[in-house]
Amino acid sequence: xxxxxxxxxxxxxxxxxxxxxxxxxxxxxxxxxxxxxxxxxxxxxxxxxxxxxxxxxxxxxxxxxxxxxxxxxxxxxxxxxxxxxxxxxxxxxxxxxxxxxxxxxxxxxxxxxxxxxxxxxxxxxxxxxxxxxxxxxxxxxxxxxxxxxxxxxxxxxxxxxxxxxxxxxxxxxxxxxxxxxxxxxxxxxxxxxxxxxxxxxxxxxxxxxxxxxxxxxxxxxxxxxxxxxxxxxxxxxxxxxxxxxxxxxxxxxxxxxx
Amino acid sequence: xxxxxxxxxxxxxxxxxxxxxxxxxxxxxxxxxxxxxxxxxxxxxxxxxxxxxxxxxxxxxxxxxxxxxxxxxxxxxxxxxxxxxxxxxxxxxxxxxxxxxxxxxxxxxxxxxxxxxxxxxxxxxxxxxxxxxxxxxxxxxxxxxxxxxxxxxxxxxxxxxxxxxxxxxxxxxxxxxxxxxxxxxxxxxxxxxxxxxxxxxxxxxxxxxxxxxxxxxxxxxxxxxxxxxxxxxxxxxxxxxxxxxxxxxxxxxxxxxx
Amino acid sequence: xxxxxxxxxxxxxxxxxxxxxxxxxxxxxxxxxxxxxxxxxxxxxxxxxxxxxxxxxxxxxxxxxxxxxxxxxxxxxxxxxxxxxxxxxxxxxxxxxxxxxxxxxxxxxxxxxxxxxxxxxxxxxxxxxxxxxxxxxxxxxxxxxxxxxxxxxxxxxxxxxxxxxxxxxxxxxxxxxxxxxxxxxxxxxxxxxxxxxxxxxxxxxxxxxxxxxxxxxxxxxxxxxxxxxxxxxxxxxxxxxxxxxxxxxxxxxxxxxx
Numbered sequence: 001x002x003x004x005x006x007x008x009x010x011x012x013x014x015x016x017x018x019x020x021x022x023x024x025x026x027x028x029x030x031x032x033x034x035x036x037x038x039x040x041x042x043x044x045x046x047x048x049x050x051x052x053x054x055x056x057x058x059x060x061x062x063x064x065x066x067x068x069x070x071x072x073x074x075x076x077x078x079x080x081x082x083x084x085x086x087x088x089x090x091x092x093x094x095x096x097x098x099x100x101x102x103x104x105x106x107x108x109x110x111x112x113x114x115x116x117x118x119x120x121x122x123x124x125x126x127x128x129x130x131x132x133x134x135x136x137x138x139x140x141x142x143x144x145x146x147x148x149x150x151x152x153x154x155x156x157x158x159x160x161x162x163x164x165x166x167x168x169x170x171x172x173x174x175x176x177x178x179x180x181x182x183x184x185x186x187x188x189x190x191x192x193x194x195x196x197x198x199x200x201x202x203x204x205x206x207x208x209x210x211x212x213x214x215x216x217x218x219x220x221x222x223x224x225x226x227x228x229x230x231x232x233x234x235x236x237x238x239x240x241x242x243x244x245x246x247x248x249x250x251x252x253x254x255x256x257x258x
Numbered sequence: 259x260x261x262x263x264x265x266x267x268x269x270x271x272x273x274x275x276x277x278x279x280x281x282x283x284x285x286x287x288x289x290x291x292x293x294x295x296x297x298x299x300x301x302x303x304x305x306x307x308x309x310x311x312x313x314x315x316x317x318x319x320x321x322x323x324x325x326x327x328x329x330x331x332x333x334x335x336x337x338x339x340x341x342x343x344x345x346x347x348x349x350x351x352x353x354x355x356x357x358x359x360x361x362x363x364x365x366x367x368x369x370x371x372x373x374x375x376x377x378x379x380x381x382x383x384x385x386x387x388x389x390x391x392x393x394x395x396x397x398x399x400x401x402x403x404x405x406x407x408x409x410x411x412x413x414x415x416x417x418x419x420x421x422x423x424x425x426x427x428x429x430x431x432x433x434x435x436x437x438x439x440x441x442x443x444x445x446x447x448x449x450x451x452x453x454x455x456x457x458x459x460x461x462x463x464x465x466x467x468x469x470x471x472x473x474x475x476x477x478x479x480x481x482x483x484x485x486x487x488x489x490x491x492x493x494x495x496x497x498x499x500x501x502x503x504x505x506x507x508x509x510x511x512x513x514x515x516x
Numbered sequence: 517x518x519x520x521x522x523x524x525x526x527x528x529x530x531x532x533x534x535x536x537x538x539x540x541x542x543x544x545x546x547x548x549x550x551x552x553x554x555x556x557x558x559x560x561x562x563x564x565x566x567x568x569x570x571x572x573x574x575x576x577x578x579x580x581x582x583x584x585x586x587x588x589x590x591x592x593x594x595x596x597x598x599x600x601x602x603x604x605x606x607x608x609x610x611x612x613x614x615x616x617x618x619x620x621x622x623x624x625x626x627x628x629x630x631x632x633x634x635x636x637x638x639x640x641x642x643x644x645x646x647x648x649x650x651x652x653x654x655x656x657x658x659x660x661x662x663x664x665x666x667x668x669x670x671x672x673x674x675x676x677x678x679x680x681x682x683x684x685x686x687x688x689x690x691x692x693x694x695x696x697x698x699x700x701x702x703x704x705x706x707x708x709x710x711x712x713x714x715x716x717x718x719x720x721x722x723x724x725x726x727x728x729x730x731x732x733x734x735x736x737x738x739x740x741x742x743x744x745x746x747x748x749x750x751x752x753x754x755x756x757x758x759x760x761x762x763x764x765x766x767x768x769x770x771x772x773x774x
Contacts, residue, residue: 012693016519016521017572020519020569020574023546
């Protein structure tokens with residue numbers, strides 16, 4: 001099983017080219033589109049999508065991620081294997097940061113062996129010319145060591161941090177989802193569900209207490225809740241909170257206990 | 259075969275999570291994306307998409323539908339089997355209304371057995387935690403009765419109605435498609451193709467006669483025709499009628515015979 | 517393997533219907549979405565997507581293309597086999613023009629045998645009623661000759677031309693991609709990489725020299741480079757050149773050697 005996450009969009013043929021390359025090398029590959037509408041060059045968005053989805057796939061799944069503004073420069077192409085048995089292939093630019101907040105690394109390999117690339121490697125489309133063929137060869141059984149030498153570390157984004165104080169927790173907005181829900185960097189396990197004594201603050205607005213689900217507040221009302229990705233989220237019931245309060249990624253969030 | 263129809267969009271990882279859950283339970287499942295760009299919370303749009311597409315899949319196909327503004331509240335998760343052999347899994351909120359205009363129900367089961375859910379069920383993401391795993395277990399051969407008790411009925415939307423009078427038929431706009439074509443609730447089998455004696459009226463505009471296809475009128479001209487979903491449709495030749503005449507879903511349509 | 521390229525978008529059920537039809541006829545078919553967000557009726561865009569992606573799929577792949585403003589009129593449905601072993605199914609309206617710039621035709625068949633269509637053929641949805649079922653029957657082993665008589669030629673668009681002069685090459689913009697990069701009709705093999713002596717001109721702007729990749733210029737700067745599809749491309753580093761310089765498809769491009 002190979003998953004694909006890119007910022008290629010779905011109106012050009014780039015994603016199709018990746019699939020074609022994979023099937024040409026391994027006709028029995030099972031390819032699953034994860035997300036192709038990561039905003040162009042938005043590594044943080046890509047990191048969020050991959051980091052909150054990969055764990056639902058079977059162990060042994062190969063996750064190809066391509067959000068790659070540095071394509072063709074000296075940023076390294078890498079293959080990361082986790083102790084838990086997941087595999088990630090893509091540019092070493094922080095795209096797997098959220099994965100690595102959750103997983104222990106078993107090995108990292110740089111992808112340098114042209115034997116496993118397309119015969120001609122362009123300087124602007126490594127998804128097609130390097131990452132897709134490496135994933136397909138790996139799926140066919142080629143050992144990770146064949147692709148290149150081991151590395152000690154990869155880039156990590158400093159985006160998913162949280163600060164725990166005595167009577168408060170502070171973090172930031174890490175994702176605005178399709179519905180306009182606001183995902184924060186604060187793990188919800190740090191909070192207690194239905195705890196009426198907390199107050200969440202963002203951009204001068206306050207939400208008091210945690211709700212269990214959208215239906216507990218009236219349509220159009222704001223709520224805070226333990227999101228399904230494991231983080232504190234803020235939302236409107238059947239509306240977009242991001243639009244209503246003009247919230248951007250990176251906005252500061254604080255939770256205080258009263 | 260399992261199909262997926264959601265309002266999750268394609269820029270977040272939600273759809274990927276559904277697929278991952280399914281493949282983790284049934285690695286041999288064949289998963290087909292139906293539509294993921296149902297507008298957020300738009301049950302009517304979802305009902306139209308599912309109700310005009312499911313019948314082209316093989317009998318025995320499991321159709322998972324998730325447009326679920328009431329997730330986490332007391333709306334019931336259900337599994338519907340039709341006499342014709344199709345299976346539908348999703349929230350009991352009217353999402354399968356158009357299906358049930360066309361199909362006879364063989365059985366309805368409420369989904370309550372946590373044995374077939376993910377170990378931890380969130381209150382906001384039942385697609386991943388309940389519907390996807392139930393679909394995968396069903397695909398692996400678990401009997402419907404294992405998931406919960408039988409129900410007598412499910413919710414139905416009162417949206418797809420048509421009124422037939424002596425010299426006229428009236429209905430409403432039930433869908434605006436990707437091209438800006440206007441789909442009405444009037445079954446085209448009630449009308450005769452190329453019948454020049456009918457007049458279709460919507461929002462003060464009139465279209466006289468039925469056309470066979472777009473190419474029969476000049477570019478930019480409006481036409482009425484028997485749509486491929488079985489309903490009377492209105493369109494512009496190579497343009498968007500919905501935009502031109504500012505037509506919304508729910509707009510009244512009348513057909514008179516001259 | 518069957519690929520699908522359409523302008524159906526992904527918010528309606530049309531693509532789902534195609535897949536359902538294919539799986540109903542050939543449950544073992546492997547279906548790959550290529551692109552479904554070709555702008556409505558935009559044959560040139562469709563031709564570009566198909567013509568720059570098909571070659572990455574295995575020989576023997578069946579490529580279904582449906583961008584079909586003339587559906588239901590006398591434009592012919594066709595099946596094209598190339599000497600290289602690729603197969604194309606769709607309307608005869610120029611959609612396979614770029615493919616045919618690169619490939620030699622082995623045979624063309626008109627699709628007229630209703631035995632291989634859906635029982636009822638609508639006049640507005642031949643993707644579902646003709647092209648998808650023919651592709652599935654072909655995948656199951658039906659010979660091309662069964663679908664209809666041979667044709668001598670198909671329509672071709674006059675869009676991908678280039679004019680080579682003594683000290684210059686001129687062409688036009690054939691595609692604006694998802695990132696706002698500008699693809700020209702000038703094959704990059706006509707130019708030399710890193711040749712500082714060329715000047716590319718478009719809409720009164722000039723770019724001097726060829727770059728190897730985006731990272732060679734500063735963020736926001738324009739560059740010209742050998743694109744991954746084999747054509748000269750123009751872009752901004754991490755930005756949209758199409759927007760910045762208001763470039764439309766069809767805009768004239770000239771390359772002069774200094």
